[in-house]
Amino acid sequence: MTVSPTTADRAAARPRARAWIPLALRALLLGTLLTFLVAPSIFEPILKPLVQDNAPAIYNQGSLFTLTLLHLRIVAIATTAAILVAVTLAILVTRPFGAEFLALSRSLVNVGQTFPPVAVLALSVPALGFGEKPTLVALFLYGLLPIFENTLTALTTLPPAVMEAARGAGMTDRQRLFRVELPLAAPVILAGIRLSITVSLATATIGSTVAARTLGEVIIAGLQSNNLAFILQGGLIVGALAVLIYDGLSALEARLRRRAGL
Template identity: 75%
Template sequence: MLRLPTLFRLLAFAVLIAFLVQPQWFEPLLRPLVQENAPAIYNQGSLLQLTLLHLRTVAIATAGATVVALALAILVTRRSGAEFLPLSRSLVNIGQTFPPVAVLALAVPIFGFGEKPTLIALFLYGLLPIFENALTGLTTLPPSIMEAARGTGMTGRQRLMKIELPLAMPVILAGIRLSVVISLATATIGSTVAARTLGEVIIAGLQSNNLAFVVQGGLIVAVLAVLIHDALQAAERSLGSRMGR
């Protein structure tokens, strides 16, 4: 039997899909938010297409940040790379030091308008949580398990691939979850530099003083963030219980 929170999530997902596919069904709910004769449903593009493009941008940036952050965490947790920890921390903190808007402003003259500046901003912004969680996961492994792995004659590479990464994966996944949720919200500003994201809907609403557009864009991003957050959290719990962490 499904629990109540699960039912709410399934209902939220169903409503989101229905709104993206048939937004006109929800026009009566949004009509009170607009002035007379103003459109209540975003009419300057497909909400479904913008949502898919938004998710694609977040997925690409998060994948890149995961690869780089995980590689750095592995490097600095090896005996030969421990001295690079301060430098690695400085690198992954760049995204938190510069606001995404500033990164966009610096990237546009080099890469032009479009998706690329947004990808760079999201990539830099997503490095820190993934790196720190990967570092925590790899440095808090049970010593008894690591000693047993060495005692069986495993090489460093074998220990990393068969013991360390699987055991640390729930903690690493928590960092990826945080990075994804941050990127989902931050990606909306990419529309200020002509990236195709749900920020288009919000910006169109602000420019035309159409509150319904702003609500649509904001709610879609919020529901996506909640659903993806919960899905990744469930994956963390599943991995954690399987790995005994």
């Protein structure tokens, strides 16, 4: 005897089916990106109509795969430094002994937002020279604010009942910080890191104006030669990286929220 699915069964199956759609799109985007970086010549027929006669449709002044890794490396170094400084400052100003440094800390992390990255690059080159270092400074300063503000907000809005329970259990200040406060604050802190990384991925392209090895090289080469295909390649790779990393960190943030019971 065949039992037909009930309306409730069909209704429950629809959300599960819909959940596979974004996952499939992410996998498709990642697969397309990796294929393009490893074997870009496959996409030459698609890009050829965008260039003038005899102009190369695929970036030919370096390896796109290598430039992508170098681009990610710069963003990773700058973001790691920004996380260490911003989270440490936020922890400091939420302790009783450091509360008086809140205004100073806010002024420090706002420096990157006060000066545009291009201005930071221009000011850094005379002191640090051309190359990767000025770009790291610009990305570091630009990434501080969202991480600091999110960490500060997370640490100052923790459930009072949980904090009282931790004190009642005899935990020291250090134990409360690492066992209670930071685990509960992790999803909000990660949201700030996610925003910082997304902004840095796009901003890192301007580092190529001071000889840093980033995907900005592809865009600049396209502008100099009036090659729309080059510009499109650089922009789309950066955009795809931003979408994939943003989406991955969003999934991790949701998982941390579930684990923390939020």
